[in-house]
Amino acid sequence: MKIVVYAIAKNEAAFVDRWMDSMSEADPVVVLDTGSTDDTPARLRARGAFVEEARIVPWRFDTARNRSLALVPKDADICVCTDLDEVFHPGWRKILEAAWKPGTARASYRYTWSFTPEGKEGVVFWIEKIHARRGWRWTHPVHEVLSWAGPGEPGPTLPIPGIQIDHHPDPKKSRAQYLPLLELSVKEDPDDDRNLHYLGREYLYCGRYDDCIRTLLRHLSLPRATWADERAASMRFLAQAFLHKGDTEKAVSWWLRACAEAPHLREAAVELAQLFYTQENWDGVLYFTGRALRITQRPHTYICEASAWGSLPHDLRAIALSRTGRHAEALQAAKKALAYEPQNPRLRENVRLLARMVSKANASDSAK
Numbered sequence: 001m002k003i004v005v006y007a008i009a010k011n012e013a014a015f016v017d018r019w020m021d022s023m024s025e026a027d028p029v030v031v032l033d034t035g036s037t038d039d040t041p042a043r044l045r046a047r048g049a050f051v052e053e054a055r056i057v058p059w060r061f062d063t064a065r066n067r068s069l070a071l072v073p074k075d076a077d078i079c080v081c082t083d084l085d086e087v088f089h090p091g092w093r094k095i096l097e098a099a100w101k102p103g104t105a106r107a108s109y110r111y112t113w114s115f116t117p118e119g120k121e122g123v124v125f126w127i128e129k130i131h132a133r134r135g136w137r138w139t140h141p142v143h144e145v146l147s148w149a150g151p152g153e154p155g156p157t158l159p160i161p162g163i164q165i166d167h168h169p170d171p172k173k174s175r176a177q178y179l180p181l182l183e184l185s186v187k188e189d190p191d192d193d194r195n196l197h198y199l200g201r202e203y204l205y206c207g208r209y210d211d212c213i214r215t216l217l218r219h220l221s222l223p224r225a226t227w228a229d230e231r232a233a234s235m236r237f238l239a240q241a242f243l244h245k246g247d248t249e250k251a252v253s254w255w256l257r258a259c260a261e262a263p264h265l266r267e268a269a270v271e272l273a274q275l276f277y278t279q280e281n282w283d284g285v286l287y288f289t290g291r292a293l294r295i296t297q298r299p300h301t302y303i304c305e306a307s308a309w310g311s312l313p314h315d316l317r318a319i320a321l322s323r324t325g326r327h328a329e330a331l332q333a334a335k336k337a338l339a340y341e342p343q344n345p346r347l348r349e350n351v352r353l354l355a356r357m358v359s360k361a362n363a364s365d366s367a368k
Contacts (some may be wrong), residue, residue: 001097005029012084012170013038019084020047025093026080034059037081060181065138072133081129081146085169094128095162105154106131106146109163114306118341122306124298127165133196140182141188142200142249178202186215193225197234209241211227216241227338229303232262236271243275251275259291265299266292266308273316285320289313309339311347318350327357 005026007019010033023029029049033041034056041051052071056064065081072079078100079273082088096107107130135150148154182199189195200216202211206360218233219225223236235258243251252275258268269292276284292313298304314337321330331354338347 001028001077001100002075002077003093003096004072004075004079005080005082006031006072007086008032008034008061008068009036009040010034011036011038011039011040013043014044014115014170015084015168016040016047018168019082020044020049020085022087023080023082024048025088027076028073030068032064032071034064034278039167041201042143056074059138059177060141060184062138062140062144063195065144067138071139072231074133076133077230079131079133081131083146083167085167087166087168087192089164089166092163092165092264095160098159099158101158103155104132104158105135105148106157107163108157108159109165109307110161112164112166114167116306116310116341117132117336118343120310123302123304125304126159126300127301141196142178143185143194143304145194154198175205179206179240181283191222191224193219193222194228197230199236201237204237204241205243205319207244209244212241213238214319229260229265229299229301232258232265232268233303235261236268239268239271248275262303265303266295266313267303267305269295270305270308270316273313274335277319278314280323282320282323286324289317289320311337311344314340315347315350318354321356322354327354327361330354 003026009031013036020029030089031044031049033044033051033053034239041053044051052070053309057068069081071138078096086219097153100107106128108126108128109130110124111127112121114123131146133154136146136147137156138144138343139147151312180317181193182202186192186199196215200212200219203215218239219234220231224232225231235254239251239254239258252272255268255272255275259272262268269288273285275290276288286366294309298309314333318333318337319332321327321333321355331351334350334354336348338344338351341347
């Protein structure tokens with residue numbers, strides 16, 4: 001079975017050795033360099049990759065991906081699209097070969113998109129960038145996706161739990177190009193629900209709250225916008241935009257709608273708990289952290305905030321329990337928060353103070 005890794009690259013010399021070490025399980029590795037001014041192409045060639053250099057003007061990610069896919073030999077059985085800031089766990093090829101079945105169109109596998117400062121997993125979801133050689137093309141200028149362009153319907157997508165890839169991005173890289181490319185993407189396909197969701201989110205990141213609200217309301221109005229997880233995320237972003245504009249009532253309303261839209265997701269409940277924390281509404285904090293923590297199945301999609309699955313809900317709950325006089329329960333919640341971030345000085349101090357309070361209360365009860 002011939003397995004080929006393909007990628008695009010620009011000024012990523014620092015990542016070359018780590019990436020090639022990870023991708024060396026493939027047969028050929030092919031890279032489209034889109035205009036490096038450092039020695040990325042030379043380093044890749046020295047490590048055995050085939051490199052073609054070409055500038056993509058005007059820049060768009062789908063064009064670059066398709067140009068790199070065109071470098072994959074026609075006799076390849078499986079194509080593996082990665083970026084140079086991504087690293088497979090060793091043994092991925094053997095797992096892929098064992099799992100792949102005739103007629104498979106794509107494989108889905110686990111992707112750790114971010115890590116916490118302590119090195120623990122942050123945002124984790126499943127992606128589908130391993131695919132059969134024929135019939136696929138990349139679409140959309142940014143947040144590009146694989147689209148079927150072959151005859152009939154594609155074969156099945158095969159989940160492969162044993163494959164794991166980690167993302168270690170360059171923190172110095174700007175995302176300034178994302179907004180104009182998303183605006184272009186929506187202009188090209190104004191009824192694409194995914195693009196509208198991403199554009200609304202990008203407006204939020206840029207502080208353009210009115211544009212965010214207008215765009216996300218349009219997303220939610222589209223008949224094809226039916227995926228509850230993404231709809232709930234748009235509602236959360238609307239809540240955040242309204243909160244930035246000083247309209248807390250509308251913010252709470254949209255967060256509550258997000259909770260109802262996707263009751264299997266933690267994020268809206270945790271964000272409401274954060275708001276109620278700032279208002280010292282301890283009953284609200286307890287209700288919504290309790291709601292969040294009753295959800296124990298982490299989703300496989302990108303609609304998944306690391307904070308909702310880390311120390312935050314336990315930390316908020318510990319503070320609310322302490323403020324309402326339930327110090328023993330608060331200590332248990334604080335210990336759970338600390339387990340996620342054992343070196344966090346504030347969380348360590350919370351456990352120490354609560355343990356002292358509980359011990360003092362127990363001693364007082366014994367003396368009675």
